[in-house]
Amino acid sequence: MFKPTVGPIIGHTTTHHTRIFLRGDLQKKDSVFAAIRYRRIGDTQWSSGIFAELDPLRDLSNVIALHHLHADTHYEYQAGWFGTDGTKPSPEALRQMPLQWPKEVYRFHTTSSEITTPRSYIVGSCRYLRMTLGVPSLPSKGDKIFGAINRLVQKSWPPVSALIMTGDQVYVDDMNLVSPDREYREILDKYRAAFSQPHIQALMASVPTYMILDDHEIEDNWPAKANSNDAALYRNAMAAYEIYQASHSPAHESLTEGQPALELKHYWYRFAQGDTEWFVTDSRTRRNLAVDDRRILDADQEQALLEWLINSPARVKFLVTSVMFYPDSKSDDGDAWKAFPEQRLRILETIRIHKIKNVVIVSGDVHGSMTSRLRYSEDPDFEVHTIVSSPFCNSAWLPYAKASNFILDQPLVQTATGDYRLELTSKVISQDNFAHLTVDVEKIRVEYRDSNGDYLDAVNLALHIPL
Structure with a gap:
């Protein structure tokens, strides 16, 4: 063998x-x-x-x-x-x-069956591994941070329950300006190279890994720039995604003989561990850019998400969206939730009206990391946290995000009855990093660490405890 x-x-x-x-x-x-x-x-x-x-x-x-x-x-x-x-x-x-x-x-x-046992997770996104003529350029740079995660996993308590990768696990379009990869074989080569580097291979061989795609698995800001010539690109990119990222995810229903079903109904999925549950959205492939019904999530996915928020008995609900839910960027490229305000407001209003507690939104994408808190001016009990973790490894061609890139001094949304206002609860980290989340009874501790595993910043997000 x-x-x-x-x-x-x-x-x-x-x-x-x-x-x-x-x-x-x-x-x-x-x-x-x-x-x-x-x-x-x-x-x-x-x-x-x-x-x-x-x-x-x-x-x-x-x-x-x-x-x-x-x-x-x-x-x-x-x-x-x-x-x-x-x-x-x-x-x-x-x-x-x-x-x-x-x-x-x-x-x-395997997962503990104890409902309230503390759990920890690694969260991150945007792992750039540039390929030149089919060979990774400086592969050790793109793999270094996973060595640091491996070292943390070995000593972490509580044990790391899962690695959550929230998008751009590969950059299919890394050489778009010179020689874009569009053929199926070229895209498969990207995945093989990305997932077989020594540190990430060792990590994923031992820690349950949950993934969802963002734009670079297909093309920058997909589908905003798509044209009639991109049908083959999309078909090839998604075929590779289904093999390497979706195949081992909960998006596949399990058959009685133990093999996951081959047919995928959708890429979004849910999974639960004790009293913590995750809803991992597909905020990339189900978009509707029509003026009269702009959606970042399709109607079925939105309905499933709202029903989950309302009905899930989980004490802590993590909502994963590969692009930023908030804060909004000062630039307006039409790619994040800022460009889909009606759907975002429906989700926020559902959380507020139904008095849903301990909702935490997890995202990546922006090549900067931070935590922030959203409140509502007329409802002191409303609170939603966001955790952003990005990038695992940046490209020299791309800038890191800074606090000055975001709208922090005005309401996120103004409604007829009140305003949704946010504040940063951590500094904005502008370097390669990952987040280590520990979920306890009273709080979620978020620690950001650099590519060596060294401490960068930490914040405790208080959890609501039912009386």
């Missing part, structure tokens, strides 16, 4: 289930299979091998789902791929094969 050429990547993980992505490679004209075996740490007996065929139509990748796991338990696993001679073997023949497993042993941890 051979080591995976990309992965393994631990995806959606619950108390009793996890999904593991991996990619192999071609081997003449033989059938190619991936295999995983696992055991609880401390046990001596490995499970039987679990196999999945690797299809060239999915870039020789697949996702293997493990079921009937134990909650809050550390597991170790081995993963690899191999080719078979001649005809495709039966499942029984696969199980009887004398396999030589790769020596690498990876670890993952």
Whole structure:
């Protein structure tokens, strides 16, 4: 057996289930299979091998789902791929094969079933890994911060429950001014290079990773600049996105035999851990730019989001949107929520009217990080926090955001009955960074750290505690 050429990547993980992505490679004209075996740490007996065929139509990748796991338990696993001679073997023949497993042993941890146990998360976005003639330029720069995250994961308490990547995990359009990548093979090369660098590979092999796309997975400010020639670009970009980012996410429903369904109804999804729940929106591919009904989220997604806000029993609700919900930028490129004020107001009014507590909006995109708080002038009980974390690794061609880039001295929204006003609750960080979130009973602690893992800033966001 051979080591995976990309992965393994631990995806959606619950108390009793996890999904593991991996990619192999071609081997003449033989059938190619991936295999995983696992055991609880401390046990001596490995499970039987679990196999999945690797299809060239999915870039020789697949996702293997493990079921009937134990909650809050550390597991170790081995993963690899191999080719078979001649005809495709039966499942029984696969199980009887004398396999030589790769020596690498990876670890993952299932979710705790305790409702109120403290949890921590890593949040970030915008990882620039420029490709020149198909080869990453200065790959260690684009991978450095993930080494720092790995070191933090090793010592963090509470343990890191998930890595949340909120957009621009790859820059398909990094060379747009010179030689834009538009072909399917070129885009697949971007993903293979981005996800196989040593530090990010080690991180994603052990920490459940949840992703959602932003514009650079397709094209800058998509779809505002789209034209009739971009249909193939979009088709190619989304096919690659579905393989490398969506395949191991909760957007796929799980089948009884353990394999995620191939058909995706949409890219947005939800997942819960104890009394903390995440709604990860697709604020990029379902936009409507028509003047009479501008939407950043399609109607079905908005309805699902509002119903979740109102009905979810979660004590803490994280709403992920790849682009900034607030504060608004002084520039107006029509790309963020500022350009969709009616839909934004509907969400805010739902939170206020239904008196929904502990809503935290998480985003990236702007190449600057900060926390801020939104209040309503006529309702002292209304409060919504936002956490922005960006970038993991910036391009030398792109500026970092500063506080002076944002509108902070006037209401976000003025309504007939009152004003929504915001204030920064942290400094604006203008360098490569990531956020470490710890959710406790009384607060969410947000720590920003640089690409070496060194402390930059921290803030405690108070949580409402029911009487």
